[in-house]
Amino acid sequence: MEEAIPNPVRKIIHVDMDAFYASVEQMDHPEWRGKPLVVGGNESRGVVAAASYEARKYGIFSAMASAIAARKCPHLIFAKPRFDRYKELSLQIREVFYEYTDLVEPLSLDEAFLDVTENKMGLNSAILIAKQIRSKIKEKTGLNASAGVSYNKFLAKIASDLNKPNGQAYILPEDAEEFLEKLPIGKFFGIGKVTAEKMQKIGIHNGADLKQFSLQFLTKKFGKSGIHYYNIVRGIHLSEVQPHRVRKSLSAENTFEKDLSSIEDLTNSLKSIYEELIKRIRKSGIKGRTVTLKIKYEDFSQQTRSKTVDQYPEEEMIWEIAVELLTQEELPKAVRLLGLGISNLNIIEEHQHFGEQLLIQFPSQPRES
Structure with a gap:
């Protein structure tokens, strides 16, 4: 019987532009270079969409209220x-990616995964490819990029944050488990602040702690996500780079520690969810004509309410629609989760433009974050 040929170890790169929006503004306005700068909002209202590294030294970060930043x-x-300028530069950056591989999965205007296991340059070293890509991006756009290299998307994403700004790092297969055991739980890509706090309450502070818990315990405690947590701390992440991935919606949600009943409490909670959604909208540069409110009640029953408008709504209108959807009819019971999202997005045409050559090269590629 013929032996099965094992799958090759993948070579994945995650490229992430450094403080993209803020860096573009500093590049286009030389008088702002080296100075603390944020994109979005003003001294009295709004939310920070991006902060330069000079601003971050003051404790200013994206999604912070602009008044607090001031x-x-x-x-x-x-x-x-x-955003037109950011999209213009994003297209130039992606053109650099396609010089090396057609297996490019954009996550937003300023970051993407690349599978360079087999690449157009015939290079064996993904580390070298990442270095060349960063150099070409700098030459072509004047902007700095950081990169992470590993054998799966999860580890490449973590690696790209290790030597920011304007740096790169790699995690080899033989080093992955030891690296993950030492990694603070809040640094795991995909584990947000709320989940990290829940984990810390049960004694999970780093990867080594997470590794002590069984798959059965993690799925009971965290649902389907428990499977993901069990695998990633062992360096297992099977998601492939998806060049045809088209985002159909963008959303944010929150499960409350205590079920909420009053409209005042729900409106206040919805406001923070809305602000997170706006942060994601700004980062991705996309818009959507349909606004959807997701409501999960105390008994786990679920309801969605949606409204579609003729034009892509501005930020303030999204909030007005969200409140309208929340208050359009009386809530029959206490609420344990609210979510807010947009769909009917403006990126189908853009995706087809970016991916035109991909459709020719890979007409039947199947199709994940």
Whole structure:
């Protein structure tokens, strides 16, 4: 009987532009270079969409209220977002990616996964390819990029954060488990602040702690996500780079520690969910004509309410629609989760433009984050 040929170890790169929106503004406005700057909002209202590294030294980060950012740094520069400019540069960056591989999975305007196991340059070293890509991006756009290299998407994503800004790192297969055991749980890609806090309450502070819990315990405690947590701490992540991935919606949600009943409490909670959604919208540069409110009640029953408008709504209108959907009819019972999202997005045409050559090369590729 013929032996099965084992699958080759994949070579995955995650490229992440450094403070993309803020860096573009500083590049296009030389007088702002080296100064603390944020994109979005103003001194009195709004939310920070992106912060330069100079601003981050003052404790300013994306999704922070602009008024708080202004108090932290009185001489902070507020730049108005220019998404057309960001998209223009994003296209140039992706053209660099396609010089090396057609297996490109964009996550947003400023980051993407690349599978370079087999690449157009015939290079064996993914580390070298990542270095060349970063150099070409700098030459072509004037912007710095960081990169992570590993054998799966999860580890490549973690690696790209290790030597930011303007750096790169790699995690080899033989080093992965030891690296993950030492990694603080809040640094795991896909484990957010709320989940990290829940884990810390039961004694999970790093990968080594997570590894002590059985698959049965993790699925009971965290549902389907428990399977993911069980695998990733062991360096297992089978998701392939998906060049045809088209985002159909964008959303944010929150499960409350206590079920909520009053409209006042629900509106306040919805506001923070809305702000997170706006952060994601700004990062991705996309818009959607349909706004959907997701409601999960105390008995786990679920309801969605949606409204579609003729034009892509601006941020304030999204909030108005969200409140309208929440209050359009009386809630029959207490609520344990709210979610807010947009669909009917403006990216189908853009995706077809970016992926035109991909459709020719890979007409039947099947199709995940």
